[in-house]
Amino acid sequence: MTEPFDAVEVIAAKRDGHPLGTPEIRWLIDAFTRGVVADEQMSAWAMAVLLNGMDRREIRDLTLAMIDSGERMSFAGLGKRTVDKHSTGGVGDKITLPLAPLVASFGAAVPQLSGRGLGHTGGTLDKLESIPGWRADLGTAALRAQLADVGAAICAAGADLAPADKRLYALRDTTGTVEAIPLIASSIMSKKIAEGTAALVLDVKFGSGAFLPQRERAEELARTMVELGGDAGVATVALLTDMSVPLGLTAGNAIEVQESVEVLAGGGPADVRELTIALAVEMLALAGVPDADAGAALDDGRAMDSWRRMIRAQGGDPDAPLPRARESHDLLADRDGVLAEQDARAVGVAAWRLGAGRARQGDPVQHAAGVRLHAKPGEPVRAGQPLATLLTDEADRIPRALEALEGAMVVAPPGTTVPPRELIAARIA
């Protein structure tokens, strides 16, 4: 087969700051999928994209090319409006767990195709797998049936969904090309569009625990994805949210499920509840349920019912006790005062080192591992009181987790006023 383009010329054009034409982009992704464009060519191209950018049309072409590398799902004929949510990932970000059943309790369908964690941010599937019996893998038929019946499903994305993106993502991970906004945006949106959702709400994080810590860059990513969604006919709204402090008081797997269940029972940390409700309201508005009282559905048990049905539908026992860590270690406050800082990234790295996350794809995770926090910034603490409890099955993981937390929890003198953080910084539609 004669190729219509030459990989070196396509790379050189992007290197020299030229926009790539639609046929060139479609060819590049297709040829990469066929193995005609080699990994070392694609990584050089990705670096050129990272440094020279892509315009809106190029990003759209790239996204469509990734979608076309695999199958496209459709939930037409389900008899329900579909709406999905995607978070760019953060520390203690268990929001999908209460959110999907909450939105489903209003009659919308939430096909939440999720991933596993890599590095310091947790993976939704890893968290749910701490529930005895729960299975992440659903076939397309079972997914449809569960959406028709329960309304919510959180499951693993099939290998047929945007396979080019899967290969490119693995390559970016080892070549320093993760942080390219055009590549992040097309990676996320190609999977979400291929998945066939009618509407999408994005939770784009900034702050130390986010993978794009700078607010301006996170905002650019959000805007890019909202445009991409609109261009592809998927109604898309983004919330820009603060990830400088962990969400809630837990970062790990089973302990995050536990905290999610507290929120589903009408309680839980205020920030987790706030963000769950805000995202639910956006999703429901896109699904044709304006002004939904999502808080009431958490308080009166509707969301919890939906959760229990969703867990059971995937083989899980919502009443089974969750795994508990064999080892625990308290990090104590060394003086009285006010908790002034609690760095999200440090907490995420500590949870990861305790075994809650994985360093390489395919590694197992410890379901009981993680970090339990005992105060939110602005709250008073007393000398000798625990600031955090480190949980793991392997005691020898504790020292390196403590290292990660050095300087991450700052106790200011009593009476210090810590300015409150605005959790939801902006809405981009």
Added chain:
Amino acid sequence: MTEPFDAVEVIAAKRDGHPLGTPEIRWLIDAFTRGVVADEQMSAWAMAVLLNGMDRREIRDLTLAMIDSGERMSFAGLGKRTVDKHSTGGVGDKITLPLAPLVASFGAAVPQLSGRGLGHTGGTLDKLESIPGWRADLGTAALRAQLADVGAAICAAGADLAPADKRLYALRDTTGTVEAIPLIASSIMSKKIAEGTAALVLDVKFGSGAFLPQRERAEELARTMVELGGDAGVATVALLTDMSVPLGLTAGNAIEVQESVEVLAGGGPADVRELTIALAVEMLALAGVPDADAGAALDDGRAMDSWRRMIRAQGGDPDAPLPRARESHDLLADRDGVLAEQDARAVGVAAWRLGAGRARQGDPVQHAAGVRLHAKPGEPVRAGQPLATLLTDEADRIPRALEALEGAMVVAPPGTTVPPRELIAARIA
């Protein structure tokens, strides 16, 4: 083995515009040589270097790291001053052929380790291999003996000389990362320094036939290499020369040998003679022979004697007839006038398409193929007179070669004054 650095962090540092430390650069090249840093990582790094640059200290570190990836030769104890020349490559650039024996005829040793051509610029070894019996491969012992005896040797660089550079160069060739000045400079200079020459003269080309056509970029490359040479204790001088027009009247293999022999016999095209003499004078000055009358050595047969001994020492017969092409085609002037333009790149591509060059490493070349020109810019031409003769063993190669030459030879109305080009534009020491 625990690695002291992480490839992704090294790539990300260069991506973000930071200079890399000496230990990081040494590790990167060593780990690449060991296969610990993968091709796709190295190509992403190369693209980051191309777009973000390297400072003088980084380029020196990179060059030394490449040298240390292999063996280092030494010509100490030879009893002669060694001096080498390197050209960045051009169309019709046969200068090494008359130059090495000319310089050797004054008693200096010229260990000219050369490469084969790739793309539209010819390779010195490919040209010499059109001489019946001539062998490019000399072992180190034979090279030493030939330098002691004849003084000049043009031969293939061994695989042990800067092997990291060899691998990186092959990777750059397919990933759009050839045009990075720090990588070009360290690639050239690592081989020349490892080769053990005491002094070096660089012929850095600019203009359409050069691989860095912009004069400013060629000048930056020249300056970078002169600094690198100085830093490594190799006395280095560069001439910046015009490659917008082919050198001489031939571009190919055997036909370039023939033209070189004309220069060695005191004749040949004026530009080839001029550049040969200029480079010889620079080389001889560095080798302790100031104000050498190189022109006289071409005119009185000393350089020719040296050439014949050099060719014979490597198995070649300097008197054997050179191969002749089976097919030839004349490109005729369509009007009377003055040859105003003769684009070097177009002539190079035509010669390449006729079979004089190769598209992939390892492909054979046609020794008789190439383009013979019949006028230099500024000379009068008459309608129906050949402007160029295309030579090849395969007639079906002619149409695509003619395509390459379309618009490349411009005949201006009679009496037009074509401003003379300055062949040697600058000297950088």
